[in-house]
Amino acid sequence: xxxxxLFNLVLVxxxxxxxxxxxxxxxxxxxxxxxxVAIFAIAGIGLNLALGQGGLVSFGHAAFFGxxxxxxxxxxxxxxxxxxxxxxxxxxxGTTFMPVLWLVAVLVSGIAALAIGAISLRTAGVYFIMITLxxxxxIYYFAxxxxxxxxxxxxxxxxxxxxxxxxxxxxxxxxxxxxAVLLLVVFLAARLQASRxxxxxxxxxxxxxxxxxxxxxxxxxxxxxxxxxxxxxxxxGALYADLNRFVSPAMLSWQTSGEIMVFVILGGVGxxxxxxxxxxxxxMLEHFLGGLAEHWQFFLGLALLGVVLxxxxxxxxxxxxxxxxx
Amino acid sequence: xxxxxxxxxxxxxxxxxxxxxDHVDLDLMPGEIHALIGPNGAGKSTLIKQIAGELxxxxxxxxxxxxxxxxxxxxxxxTMGLARTFQVSALAPEFSALANVMVAVAPRAGGVFRxxxxxxxxxxxxxxxxxxxxxxxxxxxxxxxxxELSHGERRQLEIAIALAMKPKVFLMDExxxxxxxxxxxRLTRLLADMKAEAPILxxxxxxxxxxxxANRISVMVYGRVVATGTADDIRANPLVREAYLGGDDA
Numbered sequence: 001x002x003x004x005x006l007f008n009l010v011l012v013x014x015x016x017x018x019x020x021x022x023x024x025x026x027x028x029x030x031x032x033x034x035x036x037v038a039i040f041a042i043a044g045i046g047l048n049l050a051l052g053q054g055g056l057v058s059f060g061h062a063a064f065f066g067x068x069x070x071x072x073x074x075x076x077x078x079x080x081x082x083x084x085x086x087x088x089x090x091x092x093x094g095t096t097f098m099p100v101l102w103l104v105a106v107l108v109s110g111i112a113a114l115a116i117g118a119i120s121l122r123t124a125g126v127y128f129i130m131i132t133l134x135x136x137x138x139i140y141y142f143a144x145x146x147x148x149x150x151x152x153x154x155x156x157x158x159x160x161x162x163x164x165x166x167x168x169x170x171x172x173x174x175x176x177x178x179x180a181v182l183l184l185v186v187f188l189a190a191r192l193q194a195s196r197x198x199x200x201x202x203x204x205x206x207x208x209x210x211x212x213x214x215x216x217x218x219x220x221x222x223x224x225x226x227x228x229x230x231x232x233x234x235x236x237g238a239l240y241a242d243l244n245r246f247v248s249p250a251m252l253s254w255q256t257s258g259e260i261m262v263f264v265i266l267g268g269v270g271x272x273x274x275x276x277x278x279x280x281x282x283x284m285l286e287h288f289l290g291g292l293a294e295h296w297q298f299f300l301g302l303a304l305l306g307v308v309l310x311x312x313x314x315x316x317x318x319x320x321x322x323x324x325x326x
Numbered sequence: 327x328x329x330x331x332x333x334x335x336x337x338x339x340x341x342x343x344x345x346x347x348d349h350v351d352l353d354l355m356p357g358e359i360h361a362l363i364g365p366n367g368a369g370k371s372t373l374i375k376q377i378a379g380e381l382x383x384x385x386x387x388x389x390x391x392x393x394x395x396x397x398x399x400x401x402x403x404x405t406m407g408l409a410r411t412f413q414v415s416a417l418a419p420e421f422s423a424l425a426n427v428m429v430a431v432a433p434r435a436g437g438v439f440r441x442x443x444x445x446x447x448x449x450x451x452x453x454x455x456x457x458x459x460x461x462x463x464x465x466x467x468x469x470x471x472x473x474e475l476s477h478g479e480r481r482q483l484e485i486a487i488a489l490a491m492k493p494k495v496f497l498m499d500e501x502x503x504x505x506x507x508x509x510x511x512r513l514t515r516l517l518a519d520m521k522a523e524a525p526i527l528x529x530x531x532x533x534x535x536x537x538x539x540a541n542r543i544s545v546m547v548y549g550r551v552v553a554t555g556t557a558d559d560i561r562a563n564p565l566v567r568e569a570y571l572g573g574d575d576a
Contacts, residue, residue: 202418206419
């Protein structure tokens with residue numbers, strides 16, 4: 001446990017250090033890469049709650065990542081074009097104010113997860129994987145075929161949305177904002193993991209009968225976990241939209257679901273900081289190998305294979321040399 | 327006479343042509359241990375599963391303190407006060423013994439939907455859980471993960487969990503199975519002690535324990551209850567001797 005805390009601090013500290021060094025060296029692109037790591041890490045922490053703690057292998061978290069992104073894209077494009085979202089029965093205007101955008105992204109993802117989870121959680125195992133995938137694909141194709149917000153071409157956000165007191169267009173300021181959100185999410189995830197709810201969720205993963213016979217419906221516990229998980233991933237999607245100043249159906253695609261899962265598995269399933277390690281590894285592989293070979297995913301596949309075969313606990317488990325979870 | 331705590335009327339469960347429970351009438355009175363015995367495959371576990379809510383009877387009714395629970399889901403029955411121990415342990419293997427009990431305490435000590443406070447330092451959970459472990463003699467093994475507990479210790483832990491639920495009925499499916507003679511004796515004493523808290527419906531193969539503990543015994547053969555009575559009645563019942571106890575066992 002002590003070693004894991006150290007590992008978490010090194011990871012989080014390392015992320016900040018790389019960004020600050022890159023700022024010193026005026027390597028703006030590196031700051032963007034580190035920001036991407038932090039955002040992917042948030043998405044992964046979201047999924048890790050369902051997958052790691054709850055044992056719910058969701059292959060549809062891109063739905064929430066994308067919905068979060070589209071919530072930001074749609075609201076800010078309305079605000080930037082001075083077109084209200086709707087005028088009747090009451091006036092709803094777009095906004096470029098990040099806290100409101102985040103809140104909407106989190107709520108939209110949560111409501112979607114409530115509906116998707118309520119149905120999907122009646123299944124288990126492979127069926128759960130497939131049904132979450134199916135829901136995400138439904139939303140993906142809906143986004144493609146809905147021309148109002150760019151359809152297949154996606155939707156641009158002309159100017160990055162604002163946060164009070166910050167110039168979000170400055171890469172380091174935006175990174176620090178994302179980093180602060182990451183810290184908050186890590187803190188909340190840690191508390192949740194150690195809470196009564198986290199304990200019950202873990203118990204339901206290990207043995208659902210244990211929880212049922214104690215008078216708790218595993219379904220309800222899992223549904224709440226699924227919703228919280230989706231909200232966190234949706235928040236990451238909102239940040240990602242602002243990082244790229246662009247949202248497209250690609251955010252909703254099954255490849256994105258797979259990538260979020262890769263962050264979790266590479267880093268260490270069920271580990272608090274696992275997704276940070278996994279996202280960092282992923283972005284590094286993408287960046288360095290992507291420069292060397294066009295089909296860098298081949299090497300990502302090799303890395304994944306290595307983790308699954310030789311380091312079940314992912315990077316975190318490998319470094320901490322333990323088999324069990326903290 | 328007092329009203330039964332648990333009351334099964336004409337409970338029938340069939341799987342295709344196989345009738346696992348055949349018009350079973352069974353009740354459990356306050357303060358008693360009612361043992362359910364019968365040869366393997368007689369349908370004892372199937373009956374327990376129907377009482378716990380894991381299986382729905384094909385027909386018949388199950389009442390718990392007068393309320394019809396035939397269709398209630400298992401979690402609801404547990405909340406109402408049905409505590410069950412399993413033939414094959416149903417524990418969270420990665421958790422410590424203490425955490426396993428805490429999971430069962432939580433719904434009765436403020437609920438499980440608390441997302442912030444540290445469960446392991448929540449005295450509303452740890453204290454009742456430790457007390458339950460103490461009663462079964464596992465207080466020194468509280469921090470040990472279940473995967474490292476012996477078979478006997480897991481059985482004790484199951485009972486600690488049931489105790490921690492402060493139930494109105496204990497449903498115990500072969501708690502003595504796989505326990506050594508020492509363990510069985512200790513468990514027999516514990517069960518005798520537990521019936522003061524809540525009546526016990528006990529499925530058990532250990533005849534010494536059954537005859538020592540049970541106020542009433544029901545014998546099940548091929549899904550039917552063929553006899554119900556005191557230990558002496560059952561010993562003397564020719565039907566029972568033939569069907570189940572055989573020559574050497576009685």
